Amino acid sequence: MDPVIWFFLLGVLAGVMRSDLRMPKAVYELLSMLLLLTIGLKGGVELAQQPIGRLVPQVLAVASIGLIVPLVVFAAIRALSSVERADAASLAAHYGSVSVATYAVGVSFLATRGVPFDGQLPLFLVILEVPAIMVGIVLAKGLSAGSNWGAVAHEVFLGKSIVLLLGGLVIGALTGPEGIEPLEPLFFDLFKGVLALFLLEMGLIAAGQAGALRRRAVLVIVTGLVTPVPAATLGIAIGHLIGLNLGGMTLLGVLAGSASYIAAPAAIRIAVPDANPSLSLSASLGITFPFNIFIGVPLYFEIARWLSGAGAGA
Amino acid sequence: MDTTHKKLLTIITEAVLEPRLIDLVREMGATGYTVTEARGSGSRGVRSAGWMHNGNVRLEVICTDEVAVKITEHLRAHFYADYAMVSFVIDVGVLRADKF
Numbered sequence: 001m002d003p004v005i006w007f008f009l010l011g012v013l014a015g016v017m018r019s020d021l022r023m024p025k026a027v028y029e030l031l032s033m034l035l036l037l038t039i040g041l042k043g044g045v046e047l048a049q050q051p052i053g054r055l056v057p058q059v060l061a062v063a064s065i066g067l068i069v070p071l072v073v074f075a076a077i078r079a080l081s082s083v084e085r086a087d088a089a090s091l092a093a094h095y096g097s098v099s100v101a102t103y104a105v106g107v108s109f110l111a112t113r114g115v116p117f118d119g120q121l122p123l124f125l126v127i128l129e130v131p132a133i134m135v136g137i138v139l140a141k142g143l144s145a146g147s148n149w150g151a152v153a154h155e156v157f158l159g160k161s162i163v164l165l166l167g168g169l170v171i172g173a174l175t176g177p178e179g180i181e182p183l184e185p186l187f188f189d190l191f192k193g194v195l196a197l198f199l200l201e202m203g204l205i206a207a208g209q210a211g212a213l214r215r216r217a218v219l220v221i222v223t224g225l226v227t228p229v230p231a232a233t234l235g236i237a238i239g240h241l242i243g244l245n246l247g248g249m250t251l252l253g254v255l256a257g258s259a260s261y262i263a264a265p266a267a268i269r270i271a272v273p274d275a276n277p278s279l280s281l282s283a284s285l286g287i288t289f290p291f292n293i294f295i296g297v298p299l300y301f302e303i304a305r306w307l308s309g310a311g312a313g314a
Numbered sequence: 315m316d317t318t319h320k321k322l323l324t325i326i327t328e329a330v331l332e333p334r335l336i337d338l339v340r341e342m343g344a345t346g347y348t349v350t351e352a353r354g355s356g357s358r359g360v361r362s363a364g365w366m367h368n369g370n371v372r373l374e375v376i377c378t379d380e381v382a383v384k385i386t387e388h389l390r391a392h393f394y395a396d397y398a399m400v401s402f403v404i405d406v407g408v409l410r411a412d413k414f
Contacts (some may be wrong), residue, residue, distance in 0.1 A: 151334065269330045271398035 002112055007196040011203020021200040031198040034313045035104050038187040039122050040168020041199040048173040058242045062124045065256050066131035069231050070096030074139050089140035090268045090275035094284045095227050096132020097260030104195050106254035107292045110247045117247025127276025128255050133267045152271045159263050210286035224287025232257025232300045240307050253300035259284035317407030320414050321382035327399040329369040344382045348374045376414045
């Protein structure tokens with residue numbers, strides 16, 4: 001098991017046993033900034049060496065994941081349960097959008113095995129973050145809801161994750177591999193250590209979210225466990241179609257199978273106030289995030305390996 | 315001490331609403347406001363501020379009676395149903411009446 005995962009377990013244990021362990025908010029903010037910038041910079045450096053023309057169809061294919069996943073999740077939840085429209089739409093937005101921490105665990109997993117991945121993945125991360133949130137809002141409110149689109153757009157596009165990821169991408173692309181060298185000790189060499197500390201806090205938060213699970217526990221657990229694998233498989237298949245390598249397919253699967261817990265909750269809280277925020281958050285943080293880092297990531301790697309092997313054999 | 319009567323309106327609510335409420339109190343005629351981070355527990359459960367979206371803010375506005383009434387009525391109509399929110403108004407005496 002990847003050593004960083006142990007830190008998540010430690011956080012969960014400390015949270016469940018009500019330890020006084022608590023990460024200062026400013027430290028958590030700094031760690032998440034470092035992770036976002038690292039992911040952006042790494043992608044920017046590699047993206048600079050690729051032809052832009054090849055990217056356009058890939059970006060469109062990836063964006064389609066952000067439309068398909070929330071629509072299917074919404075339809076399935078509405079068909080199979082008695083959940084209100086707003087709550088189903090909120091879950092759809094969370095599951096269509098992505099989790100940066102899960103992606104980082106995927107990157108760490110591939111690094112441990114020495115598997116390279118395509119440079120455009122961080123760009124895909126940015127692309128997948130937004131559309132599902134918009135789909136969720138439209139599912140809940142309709143197009144002409146008179147809802148506060150300005151505030152929502154501000155929340156979605158100028159949220160710190162998009163700003164730092166895109167900023168990192170651009171800085172990385174402008175400076176290139178040599179220019180970035182002086183920054184490597186902070187951003188690249190410390191990546192696993194930063195991720196370990198971040199996951200410690202995630203463990204504490206996840207323990208709190210799972211503990212808050214009371215109403216609709218069955219729905220939350222079932223949604224949290226059933227959604228990731230089919231969504232990830234769709235991501236891996238699309239990764240295969242657009243010609244990503246094994247690492248790239250795995251990470252696109254990780255992205256598609258992950259659920260947002262930063263961008264989506266904030267935007268949905270503003271745009272769909274009648275949705276119960278703890279429902280989506282306990283599903284995405286309390287159930288899906290742990291599922292993905294323990295079972296999902298290695299499983300998606302195996303699916304991607306099987307699919308790329310099958311493709312090569314045919 | 316020569317003080318003028320004003321209202322102190324305090325709103326304790328979800329951190330996510332901070333920008334909207336600031337715009338709101340400005341539009342309603344308040345000349346200033348103070349925001350502090352807060353945590354606590356109420357009918358919507360513990361709001362621990364353990365991380366960003368679970369936090370509360372405490373927004374304080376010193377204003378005239380009319381502005382305080384306008385703001386609280388707007389809050390009741392638009393926010394009380396869906397958000398964790400408590401607001402209350404108390405009488406205060408201020409030294410520089412023209413400031414508020």
